[in-house]
Amino acid sequence: DRDFATAFAKSQLGAGTKIPQEGVAFVSVKDSDKAQILPAVRELLALGFRVVATGGTQRYLADAGLPVELVNKVAEGRPHIVDKIVDGEIALIFNTTEGWQSLKDSQSIRASALTSKVPYFTTAAASRAVAQAIAAMRSSQLEVRSLQDYYS
Numbered sequence: 001d002r003d004f005a006t007a008f009a010k011s012q013l014g015a016g017t018k019i020p021q022e023g024v025a026f027v028s029v030k031d032s033d034k035a036q037i038l039p040a041v042r043e044l045l046a047l048g049f050r051v052v053a054t055g056g057t058q059r060y061l062a063d064a065g066l067p068v069e070l071v072n073k074v075a076e077g078r079p080h081i082v083d084k085i086v087d088g089e090i091a092l093i094f095n096t097t098e099g100w101q102s103l104k105d106s107q108s109i110r111a112s113a114l115t116s117k118v119p120y121f122t123t124a125a126a127s128r129a130v131a132q133a134i135a136a137m138r139s140s141q142l143e144v145r146s147l148q149d150y151y152s
Contacts, residue, residue: 023091036124
């Protein structure tokens with residue numbers, strides 16, 4: 001495609017990942033990714049998504065002026081993020097990890113996301129890319145073009 005966002009959207013669809021156009025996004029990222037994830041969260045909010053996040057991520061995003069709701073980590077007790085995924089409340093997940101407890105929590109999040117078919121992105125770069133892809137999919141129809149259309 002002529003732009004990255006559309007190409008990324010098509011790559012995800014081709015890999016079997018259905019990118020949601022609305023709903024609730026869950027965000028929980030390690031400290032070093034917080035600044036990098038900010039544009040993706042802003043984009044999702046602008047597109048009408050609700051965003052929930054765990055403690056440190058929620059505080060960071062709220063301090064940046066974004067309306068983000070707090071959700072418990074698995075280790076913090078119920079109701080927690082896995083409950084929300086299993087209950088069908090979460091449409092999209094951005095999760096990067098650092099440290100033993102974070103990695104342990106992410107295992108149950110990944111498993112429930114996989115079982116519930118919720119798209120799960122594990123890098124700040126992929127999170128930004130999917131937010132851009134959602135915006136691109138909203139602004140125009142995806143189309144199939146031949147290689148000749150690109151190179152003639």
